[in-house]
Amino acid sequence: MSTLSKTEKKAAKKAKRANESRGRKWTRRSFMGAGAVAGLAASGALVLGIAIRPGDRTDALAGMVTDGNEQLLTTWVKVAPDNTVTAIIPHSEMGQGVHTALSAMLAEEMEADWDKMEIMEAPAEKDFANFELGREFMLGEANIPNILFDTVNGAMLAAAKSMNLQITGGSTSVRFTGVGAMLTAGAAAKEILLKAAAQQWDVPLSELRAEKSYIYHDKSNQSAPFAEFAETAATIKPNLRPALKNRNEYKLIGQSLPRVDIPAKVDGSAVFGIDAQVEGMKYATVMAAPVHGQSVATLDAADAKTMPGVIDVYNMKDYVAVIADGYWQAKQALAMIDVMWTEAETDKVDQASIFAQYAKALDTGKKKAMHKAGNVSKAEASAASVYEAEYQVPYLAHACMEPINATAWVRDRKCDTWTGTQNPLGTKMTTAAALGIDADNVTVHNHFMGGGFGRRATPDYTDQAALISAKAGMPIKLIWSREESMQQDHYRPSVLGRFKAALDEEGMPLSWESNFVHKMDPPEASHIFYDIPNQSIQYAESPTHVRLGPWRSVDHTQHGFFTESFIDELAVNANMDGYQFRRKLLQNKPRHLKVLDTAAKMAGWGKELPAGQAQGISITDSFMTIVAEVVTVDMSSGEPRVTHVACAADAGMAVNPDGFKAQMESGIIYGLTAALYGEISISDGAVEQSNFHDYEMVRMDNAPAIDIEIITSDARIGGAGEPGTPPISPAVTNAIFKATGKRIRNLPIKNMDFGAAS
Amino acid sequence: MVQLKVNGTSRNIDIDPETPVLWAVREQLGLVGTKFGCGASLCGACTVHLDGEAIRSCVTPLSEAEGKEITTIEGIKNPDGTLHAVQQAWIKHQVPQCGYCQSGQIMSAVALLKETPNPTDADIDTAMAGNVCRCGMYTRIKAAIKTAAKEV
Numbered sequence: 001m002s003t004l005s006k007t008e009k010k011a012a013k014k015a016k017r018a019n020e021s022r023g024r025k026w027t028r029r030s031f032m033g034a035g036a037v038a039g040l041a042a043s044g045a046l047v048l049g050i051a052i053r054p055g056d057r058t059d060a061l062a063g064m065v066t067d068g069n070e071q072l073l074t075t076w077v078k079v080a081p082d083n084t085v086t087a088i089i090p091h092s093e094m095g096q097g098v099h100t101a102l103s104a105m106l107a108e109e110m111e112a113d114w115d116k117m118e119i120m121e122a123p124a125e126k127d128f129a130n131f132e133l134g135r136e137f138m139l140g141e142a143n144i145p146n147i148l149f150d151t152v153n154g155a156m157l158a159a160a161k162s163m164n165l166q167i168t169g170g171s172t173s174v175r176f177t178g179v180g181a182m183l184t185a186g187a188a189a190k191e192i193l194l195k196a197a198a199q200q201w202d203v204p205l206s207e208l209r210a211e212k213s214y215i216y217h218d219k220s221n222q223s224a225p226f227a228e229f230a231e232t233a234a235t236i237k238p239n240l241r242p243a244l245k246n247r248n249e250y251k252l253i254g255q256s257l258p259r260v261d262i263p264a265k266v267d268g269s270a271v272f273g274i275d276a277q278v279e280g281m282k283y284a285t286v287m288a289a290p291v292h293g294q295s296v297a298t299l300d301a302a303d304a305k306t307m308p309g310v311i312d313v314y315n316m317k318d319y320v321a322v323i324a325d326g327y328w329q330a331k332q333a334l335a336m337i338d339v340m341w342t343e344a345e346t347d348k349v350d351q352a353s354i355f356a357q358y359a360k361a362l363d364t365g366k367k368k369a370m371h372k373a374g375n376v377s378k379a380e381a382s383a384a385s386v387y388e389a390e391y392q393v394p395y396l397a398h399a400c401m402e403p404i405n406a407t408a409w410v411r412d413r414k415c416d417t418w419t420g421t422q423n424p425l426g427t428k429m430t431t432a433a434a435l436g437i438d439a440d441n442v443t444v445h446n447h448f449m450g451g452g453f454g455r456r457a458t459p460d461y462t463d464q465a466a467l468i469s470a471k472a473g474m475p476i477k478l479i480w481s482r483e484e485s486m487q488q489d490h491y492r493p494s495v496l497g498r499f500k501a502a503l504d505e506e507g508m509p510l511s512w513e514s515n516f517v518h519k520m521d522p523p524e525a526s527h528i529f530y531d532i533p534n535q536s537i538q539y540a541e542s543p544t545h546v547r548l549g550p551w552r553s554v555d556h557t558q559h560g561f562f563t564e565s566f567i568d569e570l571a572v573n574a575n576m577d578g579y580q581f582r583r584k585l586l587q588n589k590p591r592h593l594k595v596l597d598t599a600a601k602m603a604g605w606g607k608e609l610p611a612g613q614a615q616g617i618s619i620t621d622s623f624m625t626i627v628a629e630v631v632t633v634d635m636s637s638g639e640p641r642v643t644h645v646a647c648a649a650d651a652g653m654a655v656n657p658d659g660f661k662a663q664m665e666s667g668i669i670y671g672l673t674a675a676l677y678g679e680i681s682i683s684d685g686a687v688e689q690s691n692f693h694d695y696e697m698v699r700m701d702n703a704p705a706i707d708i709e710i711i712t713s714d715a716r717i718g719g720a721g722e723p724g725t726p727p728i729s730p731a732v733t734n735a736i737f738k739a740t741g742k743r744i745r746n747l748p749i750k751n752m753d754f755g756a757a758s
Numbered sequence: 759m760v761q762l763k764v765n766g767t768s769r770n771i772d773i774d775p776e777t778p779v780l781w782a783v784r785e786q787l788g789l790v791g792t793k794f795g796c797g798a799s800l801c802g803a804c805t806v807h808l809d810g811e812a813i814r815s816c817v818t819p820l821s822e823a824e825g826k827e828i829t830t831i832e833g834i835k836n837p838d839g840t841l842h843a844v845q846q847a848w849i850k851h852q853v854p855q856c857g858y859c860q861s862g863q864i865m866s867a868v869a870l871l872k873e874t875p876n877p878t879d880a881d882i883d884t885a886m887a888g889n890v891c892r893c894g895m896y897t898r899i900k901a902a903i904k905t906a907a908k909e910v
Contacts, residue, residue: 268791
């Protein structure tokens with residue numbers, strides 16, 4: 001971390017601003033320590049911020065984010081004397097472009113000059129919890145009556161804070177924080193600036209307009225920068241429900257603005273968690289019990305401790321830590337340690353026993369209803385025929401490119417943590433709990449993440465770094481090896497699903513019955529959008545010792561595969577084309593139909609293909625975004641090769657179309673990797689896979705060509721980070737079925753024996 | 759004591775010569791643009807140039823690099839300080855997402871274009887297959903390499 005003085009920081013800031021080519025600056029300055037900045041606030045600088053939401057914690061908020069004479073206009077925006085507008089973004093950047101997209105939403109409504117805009121990530125403080133996320137989470141799609149807005153906001157802010165919500169995940173950033181907070185904050189800020197100008201110039205408010213961070217009174221030919229009115233504006237109470245633009249008035253939203261984080265990511269200067277530098281820090285690496293839940297029984301570290309550069313070896317109960325001058329030395333020493341782990345029943349668990357346990361839970365266990373419609377048993381009893389299938393998916397690791405790491409310095413019952421996290425506030429809370437100190441004494445310095453995908457929402461590694469630093473009495477950079485990162489993940493669950501449909505004479509479904517183990521989030525992932533009158537969707541609990549966590553698109557990954565495989569099987573059974581079969585069941589769903597039709601058209605569905613090639617189709621609706629994908633598979637070598645993916649998506653509108661496309665491309669490759677190769681298996685209670693040789697990746701030489709088409713509708717803005725992932729695995733297996741007649745009901749595809757080349 | 763030449767500058771490091779180049783570059787020299795990904799030459803995140811050739815620094819001991827020229831992501835800008843054509847193409851195509859693998863991708867791409875100024879798709883597939891991008895930006899990487907090929 002930089003130890004620049006305030007003067008140096010200001011000089012650096014000025015120099016950066018002067019550099020026009022860089023335009024916007026991406027800063028984490030606020031994390032340098034709220035204490036020092038709050039001092040500035042107390043020393044008489046103008047800190048008049050007004051929170052856009054009720055509960056006036058303005059002074060406290062302003063102290064955390066402003067500097068010198070900057071004005072905090074609302075919770076999410078401040079204006080500096082040089083007229084720089086800074087958006088304060090309560091989400092972490094892991095390459096999804098959220099800092100760019102959310103700032104653009106704020107600038108759009110505020111009429112701020114995009115070229116002179118700066119971006120700052122909100123500090124890990126409760127007041128910056130992305131409460132819109134909490135509100136949406138609690139209320140779902142419910143409309144909030146205007147009269148309740150303040151109260152509900154207040155209540156939900158409290159709820160969000162108590163839930164420690166400052167999480168980047170669930171494709172929520174743009175669809176909730178953006179739509180709920182950034183647009184409103186921008187419009188409200190513009191409104192108070194205009195009011196302030198009306199006062200200062202003594203002209204009617206209606207004669208003023210804002211453009212590119214200036215206010216104009218055309219009649220008197222006057223104009224002045226926002227900054228001139230910021231001080232007055234900050235004394236005016238902002239409107240909680242300012243008038244918002246119509247979509248057709250947008251100038252920034254809907255444009256492919258270049259991402260602000262990219263230049264630093266091509267010259268090696270982007271600072272990720274693993275790059276944090278703290279003066280005097282030493283390095284640590286750990287080995288945790290291979291069987292989750294077990295702990296150290298005996299530890300012999302005598303040889304390791306004598307190795308050059310090794311400082312100490314700690315028994316941390318459920319893991320062993322080596323401290324050394326460098327990571328390499330720590331890792332070498334770790335390999336020399338003799339450790340025996342406690343034994344338990346879980347040592348006997350393997351992947352087959354887990355699926356047997358699931359099957360038993362579905363056979364005889366208690367089931368919980370997720371959704372019911374009509375009468376399934378009646379439909380099944382009177383049907384012309386009944387069709388059944390069983391599917392399973394394995395555990396999946398996140399395998400973020402950046403191995404798990406965190407740097408911590410615990411001293412004087414205070415902790416500083418430098419890391420990349422999707423969950424800064426959660427990190428603050430769990431670190432405080434682990435150390436037994438007050439959360440106010442934990443400062444989280446968030447960094448770029450080398451991939452998150454859900455893994456970096458679980459702050460176990462930051463606890464470890466803090467505990468090791470506390471014991472060592474020095475700053476510690478903890479780095480997990482790739483093997484540790486793979487084997488101590490929080491996995492996408494392995495899931496078993498059983499499906500049954502009652503069919504009429506034509507083979508069209510009259511009922512849909514699904515029973516599965518395991519359920520996480522979101523609850524609607526197992527629901528279907530097809531027009532089938534009788535439905536019963538249930539799950540059974542069947543916990544194991546294997547740690548679980550959110551994985552890109554969470555429950556939609558398995559349910560996308562289950563639902564779109566079963567629908568495809570029903571189409572084959574009915575002797576119908578998979579695309580036409582789906583169309584028939586989507587007659588009352590115009591958005592879904594359009595997405596499906598678009599993907600089919602893009603891929604030339606039904607066209608003549610070379611021998612050995614076939615197409616598969618699928619459609620899912622997740623995080624308020626509908627995505628259809630048509631995959632072309634080439635089986636001519638005897639093994640599946642995905643050559644092309646046509647993807648159509650309706651997310652209402654794309655705030656940054658190129659960024660949205662990048663998210664779809666990314667979601668497709670992430671899901672394709674899982675479909676083809678992804679498998680974490682358990683043997684003797686432990687994870688078998690360890691590195692990229694046995695947890696394989698799609699690479700340049702087997703990556704398909706991808707075409708994306710964005711469909712704009714009048715629907716609310718949906719998510720981007722996750723919805724591209726669920727449709728890909730069934731689209732691939734449906735294509736493989738068409739090419740080979742082999743139905744893949746268990747992922748990954750690599751386990752299927754395709755026999756000799758055809 | 760190990761004597762190294764990194765990005766044109768000679769450096770002496772007091773370290774076990776069996777230490778991989780990656781850790782010396784990151785921890786001793788503070789050049790953290792080169793990334794740790796797998797420690798086993800399986801992902802390419804640590805790619806640097808040794809006498810102009812792309813190597814995996816996580817498995818290359820310092821002893822093998824002595825007397826040779828190491829180039830890292832920090833050392834590939836043009837002499838006038840502007841970005842290398844490959845870096846410019848990366849921005850033009852908005853390649854990086856999380857960005858963690860990109861130093862390695864760029865180093866592999868620069869080495870490819872030096873050897874093969876006009877690579878075919880098959881050339882790109884072969885040269886880049888050792889570099890994993892978990893964000894899956896392969897189509898953009900391929901397009902950016904083709905753009906850069908026109909400039910180099």
